Amino acid sequence: FIYAHSWVKQRHALIRILRSEVHMSTEERGGSGPDPGAGVTIGATVPTGFEPTAAEEVGEKIGAEARIGKDRGRIYFRIGADKLPLVHRLRSVDNLFVVVAEYNNYQFKESKEETLLDLQKLASQLPWTIALEVWKMNNALKKKRGRRRGGNSSVLTPKGDVSKEGDTEADSPRPEDEEGRDEDGGGCAPAERDAADKPLKFRVTCNRAGDKHSFTSNDAARDFGGAVQEFFQWKADMTKFDIEVLLNIHNQELVVGIALTEESLHRRNITHFGPTTLRSTLAYGMLRLCRPQISDVIVDPMCGTGAIPVEGAIEWQQSFFIAGDNNDMAVNRTVNNTNHILKRRQEGGSSAPGLRMDTARWDLCRLPLRASSVDIIVTDMPFGKRMGSRKKNWDLYPSCLREMARVCRPATGKAVLLTQDKKCFAKALSRMGGLWRRSHTVWVNVGGLHAAVYVLKRTGWVHGAAAEDGAEGRGEGEEEELL
Incomplete structure (x- = not known):
């Protein structure tokens, strides 16, 4: 005491x-x-x-x-x-x-x-x-x-x-x-x-x-x-x-x-979650890296729940966003999240226009888009953890990079891609024959995983051939981009 x-x-x-x-x-x-x-x-x-x-x-x-x-x-x-x-x-x-x-x-x-x-x-x-x-x-x-x-x-x-x-x-x-x-x-x-x-x-x-x-x-x-x-x-x-x-x-x-x-604040847009829903703040950061301009066509070919295109359509209203996935459930989640934003606007009495965004179901390796019709590609690629597998990535990554190069505008197009399977991505990029040039890399932490955001620029080469006159005289070992 x-x-x-x-x-x-x-x-x-x-x-x-x-x-x-x-x-x-x-x-x-x-x-x-x-x-x-x-x-x-x-x-x-x-x-x-x-x-x-x-x-x-x-x-x-x-x-x-x-x-x-x-x-x-x-x-x-x-x-x-x-x-x-x-x-x-x-x-x-x-x-x-x-x-x-x-x-x-x-x-x-x-x-x-x-x-x-x-x-x-x-x-x-x-x-x-x-x-x-x-x-x-x-x-x-x-x-x-x-x-x-x-x-x-x-x-x-x-x-x-x-x-x-x-x-x-x-x-x-x-x-x-x-x-x-x-x-x-x-x-x-x-x-x-x-x-x-x-x-x-x-x-x-x-x-x-x-x-x-x-x-x-x-x-x-x-x-x-x-x-x-x-x-x-x-x-x-x-x-x-x-x-x-x-x-x-x-x-x-x-x-x-x-x-x-x-x-x-990263929970602001998504109400219908998937197994690998991307944080809205991370989606915004990826979009900001590619600096969208007025009238740009921006595509997310593996949209999942639509976090990237929804965030982009809200912030960059003068651009047009296309979201797509090969999974019916993913497409439905994207549509539901888009409808939720529109419903919240309506209930709040907002006079803001609808989202400049469309959603489709497609095969990533055979996109229903014209060649050289897309300005920017932003997507979260499968890590091979919860979605897909590391083994499948060795076939998927080269195929999707080549298809992205086909639809992306030569010399001006960009791609911002997130992946944790860095070894597979680096190997796939080296096999593109000069279609893409890596601008820089941002190292991020995604759910405790050490991942990378690759910022790529589309070169002037079209499937290994020069897109401009006078390029035929280049040496066989040269892959200098025509930018």
């Missing part, structure tokens, strides 16, 4: 010390926090390998300069509060969070106990106020319907003040695609206002990478979360939480943030 009483006194003393340090500047701690005058820093997780593509989209749609994080799959950019709605229009990001503070060279102690004690102290030293305000603004942008979690609208600030009622809704937003997005905001429901005095429910999620840490992710989340709970007097709840605090650690980099998305 005496030992327990002494431990409680020491704990309360530590809490008083932590709260007395809350006014320490972030610069004194070696970190950087949001500055109200310069806006806030937003972090986003993206498919690994597509960080430059996502950064390019941020600059194009928001006008902000994004930097790629040291940890793969993350980008960061600063925005003003007025541009928060634009953030949810990004198509290449999976999850969004507002950065509370960032430490590029955090000094972790060698002892596990000392490190965890430092993380406990850190909880009260962070500039939470601005990030919590952004979190409240973000909640006001979410759709009123489709709420998945309950909660209340009170936000307890580090000073102990409760924010005004009706400023926010309890859940994180569920941003939909641009056809179904409701950005009118709105106040809280009566039930939320009645629960205004209840503390928020929260959880801490720790993502850690690096082998020189003396602690585990669970250790960090537990101790940091306990300090956050003591500081804000929030209630911990691992499932039905109102707010999610993120603790991202990569070697010596430490980033504390607050989640702005309830679930990954």
Whole structure:
């Protein structure tokens, strides 16, 4: 009893010390926090390998300069509060969070106990106020319907003040695609206002990478979360939480943030899933690599559930997309996913035109398309894992590459192909007789598999022969493309 009483006194003393340090500047701690005058820093997780593509989209749609994080799959950019709605229009990001503070060279102690004690102290030293305000603004942008979690609208600030009622809704937003997005905001429901005095429910999620840490992710989340709970007097709840605090650690980099998305944004379009459904964010990244232009004809010859053409038809409305597959179930899934988008538009009262997209059932090696009639080919090729087999790929890949070359426009056509069977693909490409030239390769992680996105350019050669006059004089060993 005496030992327990002494431990409680020491704990309360530590809490008083932590709260007395809350006014320490972030610069004194070696970190950087949001500055109200310069806006806030937003972090986003993206498919690994597509960080430059996502950064390019941020600059194009928001006008902000994004930097790629040291940890793969993350980008960061600063925005003003007025541009928060634009953030949810990004198509290449999976999850969004507002950065509370960032430490590029955090000094972790060698002892596990000392490190965890430092993380406990850190909880009260962070500039939470601005990030919590952004979190409240973000909640006001979410759709009123489709709420998945309950909660209340009170936000307890580090000073102990409760924010005004009706400023926010309890859940994180569920941003939909641009056809179904409701950005009118709105106040809280009566039930939320009645629960205004209840503390928020929260959880801490720790993502850690690096082998020189003396602690585990669970250790960090537990101790940091306990300090956050003591500081804000929030209630911990691992499932039905109102707010999610993120603790991202990569070697010596430490980033504390607050989640702005309830679930990954890659689930935005697909309702009828297949055995190998491609993430919408990955589909968008692949499409962006080929830079579609007005009036381009874009084909996905192995469409599966239609993730690529559906995503493309929504974003690039001045191009025309053709989806096809040799499997009846895959074609039906693509049609159902397309109909779902159109139905959601209609229910939302949108005046947007229908999708410029068509779906067909065909044989990949005998496409019912005229020669040189397609501008871009984008597809997810069978890995030989869940679909097809590695053995069949040795016959399939050369046949489909040759047929793609036939329908693709010489000298200007492009192909963006995703596969995990890299050895088979490289061999098949070498047997094309100069029909395709590999521009570059993007290495990605697809469901834990190390895969590659190959960006190919169609050469001026037609099945090994030159497509332009004067090419007959080339040497037999030369396969220089006529571009």
